Amino acid sequence: MQVVIVESPAKAKTINKYLGSGYEVFASYGHVRDLPAKDGSVDPETDFTMLWDVDPKSQKRLSDIARAVKDADGLILATDPDREGEAISWHVLEVLKEKRALKDTPVSRVVFNAITKQSVLEAMKHPRTIDAALVDAYLARRALDYLVGFTLSPVLWRKLPGARSAGRVQSVALRLVCDREREIETFVQREYWSIAALLATPRSETFEARLVGADGKKITRLDVGTAEEAGAFRQALEAADYKVRSVEAKPARRHPYPPFTTSTLQQEASRKLGFAPAITMRIAQRLYEGVDVGGETVGLITYMRTDGVDMAPEAIAAARSLIGRDYGDRYLPSAPRKYTAKAKNAQEAHEAIRPTEMSRLPRDVMRHLEPEQAKLYELIWLRTIASQMESAEMERTTVDIDAVAAGRTLELRATGTVIKFDGFLTLYRESRDDEEEEEENRRLPGMSAGERLANKGIKAEQHFTEPPPRYSEASLVKRMEELGIGRPSTYASVLAVLRDREYVRLDKRRLVPEDKGRLVTAFLESFFDRYVEYDFTADLEEKLDKISAGELDWKDVLRDFWRDFAAAVGETKDLRVSEVIDRLDELLTAHMFPPKEDGTDPRLCPHCGTGRLSLKVGKYGAFIGCSNYPECKYTRPLAVQNGDPDKPAEGNGTRVLGTDPATGLEVTVRDGRFGTYLQLGEAKDGEKPKRSSLPKGLAPADVDLATALSLLSLPREIGRHPDSGDPILAGIGKFGPYVQYGKIYANLEADDDVLSVGINRAVALIADKQNKGPGRGRGATGGRALGDHPTLGGAITVRPGRFGAYVNHGKVNATLPKDMDPETVTLDQAVEMITAKGGAVPAKAPRRAAAAKAATGATEGKASKAPAKKAAAKKTAAKTATKTATKTAATKTAATKAPAKKAVKGA
Known part of the structure; x- marks a missing residue:
């Protein structure tokens, strides 16, 4: 039996199917060791000795691996084909050596760029040792x-x-x-003007040309800077005669983009699909490790952490075959395309990200995938196939025009692009800005040199430069x-x-x-x-x-x-x-003290009128304070809006929602040291403004003015208790949303809305809290029922917890691995985790024993009380005797030690 080690259970499951009964595949669940988060884990004084701790969650898995390896014919380390993968293999091997589990067991390392049967079996034929250089780079x-x-x-x-x-x-x-x-x-914003003429050919075909020169001098984008200059050019153009000076048509080719690397995949998935890089990588990991497609678990893409842009020859051949069959020979280049990475320090050790099978079309696998997986797979497939297609052929036309008026010559230019053959663009276009797309699709009418043109209108538009x-x-x-x-x-x-x-x-x-x-x-x-x-x-x-x-x-x-x-x-x-603060105050002046619109000193304290504002740092972070402290206690956040000291700047932890119609005060969403909160108005005369935290699950970006005003009006009266007639309130406190009845507070659950919870629900929550008694209400939840334990009986549930989701059976709780989704946990998986945690012993005594105990207690009745009292008295006497004996022994010991101390001191 050969033991194979991979990182994830999904990968282990897929590979186990490919290798068959002669292999047992274990998952390490990522890294099994790490440097402890404390000083001394890397010691420069001892030539950078590194101390590694085994992750507590990995202990059992490593023990299972060690037991399997002791009886195995060989150990195969099959982690990912990069530095991290090499490091995980090295860590596992080091732990097994420490456990003395290897003995004479042969160890080999295999790598594969795709989790397909062919790739895995081929890799098994070419084992190697752990690459020490890659491990050194990781270290x-x-x-x-x-x-x-x-x-x-x-x-x-x-x-x-x-x-x-x-x-x-x-x-x-x-x-x-x-x-x-x-x-x-x-x-610094600059004003500029663009000037263009709408012209018509003798055949009444219109097009637009822009001003590019005057009297032999070029005019660039920012050269016309005032309305007066623009007006002068406009007046001249309105009176000018127009004639085509030259027409130049040049063929152009646009080549396809290389297949995806990690960074280009993250960029395009962000632009086209709106995925954050972390989300893109999580989805790509699933596609790489294996997805159930028609009853078969297959890896759909190659390894997704790479900066290589080349593909294996067989992948290129498959892509070219598909292009020729589905798009025709016109779209197939005469020779395969080869790409070289342009990124600095790029490594060409791995292939680009591509489908493992080019023939597996997006429409064929879409029904087997989650929507986000389907979108990402389609993006990767399109980019890969397009990378081997023929270039797009275009024709770029440039028309130069002379406008002669009152002895001066103004020069205009019109450009247009015509796609003669779309090539790879029929399949894939990379995200670009609107202006570039518009220019590519702009077509010009046919014209020839010397042809006269008619003026259909002059357009002068004001613009302002924008910051990056x-x-x-x-x-x-x-x-x-x-x-x-x-x-x-x-x-x-x-x-x-x-x-x-x-x-x-x-x-x-x-x-x-x-x-x-x-x-x-x-x-x-x-x-x-x-x-x-x-x-x-x-x-x-x-x-x-x-x-x-x-x-x-x-x-x-x-x-x-x-x-x-x-x-x-x-x-x-x-x-x-103080030196640090002074340096930062100087460096961040533009951020903290932008020029005011009225030209007054932005550092002058608005409260006392004489103090200077500067950066201060307190226990909880930085703020702006007055130099006249403590006489003047004015403070504000670091940045403000438009130089107004009473308005914290948006984009610096504050967003203005609007004005409260009842009070006329501004309502804002702010970031604080305890999280995001709402605020009504600003602090005045030492009084704090009204504030409210956000309920869990409500994102700051989703808060509008109406919601904010409702939250700021809390607590609200829901209604009256049907028994006593006393009010029941709903509000948000230190531990989240709650309902209150007198001195009883009951936390709302995830599905409850503090703004809409009704009287019936509130009464039920309060009654539940009363029944549970003190100390059991907050955070208690029944969780999702999975079923009864097959051997011990009793319900097994999966529940949310403070340190992550866990499964529960009686008094046994087992935390779920990080990569396991609580919504998909099965009863078998839960039983396995509970057994591993120590849940094999029944949590309760057998029913017969419990019944016998109860019967004995009932028969004894009052007669049992006297022996109980005697036993209690004996216990108290024994306790007193023990204390006395201990005290006496301590006194003797102290007396024995005293001379020895004196002797030492005298020596």
């Missing part, structure tokens, strides 16, 4: 990330209260977002890839960390830096500038790639990095918090 990356995070984060906590963490790649990605925001804040757009998740991934920051497998997790740390947030699918993110970036730029430089991070990634290729020693890279990094950290030890 170096993990050590670097740990050293940066666990060295830099405490510095942040001490010098910048409220900051949460810093990371090697995470901080650079955050800097990209913050730098873009700074560009937007410092952007904020990054979307897709465009940030693209920029990180261009700069060589991070690896394909890290993009989604880096973005997730930035949002989890509340350093950035998504607003209309754009990344907006929060104030705490701006502060962290400003701090790192001020005191650790080198370590958030784009080139430095990219160079470090290049060194990691060289380690994986066996060109550099991983500990040499760590030594070089740590020497300078430790020195930089040491230089911050003597920094006073």
